Amino acid sequence: MKIKYLFLSLWIMLCCENQQGLLIPVSVIQFKDFIEATGYKTDAEKFGWSIVQTNVFDYMVVDDATWFKPDGKNFAEGNFPVTQVSYNDAIEYCKWAKLSLPSYEQYWELAEKDGRIIASEEKLPISPISEVNIIGNVWDITSTLISDEVRLAGGSIFCSAKLCDGTNKDRELFVDRQTGNINIGFSVIVK
Structure with missing residues (x-):
């Protein structure tokens, strides 16, 4: 498992590294490994x-929308960020992988070092x-x-700086611990 994170960190080229570690988005492949190893059912699956x-x-409520079929129809691609996951799902993954979610402040401290293009600013779809x-x-x-509310960070393809200020670290967006969405995923800190 940790080998996969090392390879992934090479892809990201240490763009989000500091003394706290690396901030690594969890991919569909990595989440699939967790599901297969544990038999865990996500909130969306339940x-x-x-x-x-x-x-x-x-927004639409879609039957059968899960981490492996984010839109309820098409299979998720392995090198894309896992989506349709909740806070509860992310915590269970972190326990299994012996990793941790970043705090909101840690997220921004690490993420702001990433100099690559921002998908929402370039009007790209969700990208590898x-x-x-x-x-x-x-x-x-x-x-x-x-809190029972979970703060989301980083914005998404739908929320550029010009549209809804999603890529601004002062933006406040909260969800409950069971909410998943086609554009909500999670990253972990790897030391």
Whole structure:
């Protein structure tokens, strides 16, 4: 498992490194390894549906939308960020992988060092994690200790600096611990 993170960190070219470690988006392949090793069922799988966002303003509840079929129809590609995951799912993954979610502050401290293009600024679709900046691809779940609400960081393809200020670190967007969405994923700190 840790070997996969080392290879992934080479793709990202240490763009998000500092004394705290590397901030690495979790890919579909990595999440699949977790599911296969543990038999874990995500919140979306338990519910039988999740949220699919079609643009910045429009959402739909879609049956069978899960981490492996984010839109409910098409299979997720392995080198893309895993989506349709909740805070609960991210925490279980981190326990299994012996890694941690970043706090909101850690996320921005590490992510702002990534000099690659921002998907939302270039109007790109959700992109492979090795090709674009961690900011602006999918919203990232951050750790929370005292709240039932989870703060999302980084913006997504639907939320550029010009449209809804999603790539601004002062932007406040919260979800509950069970919410997944086609443009919500998570990153981990690898030391």
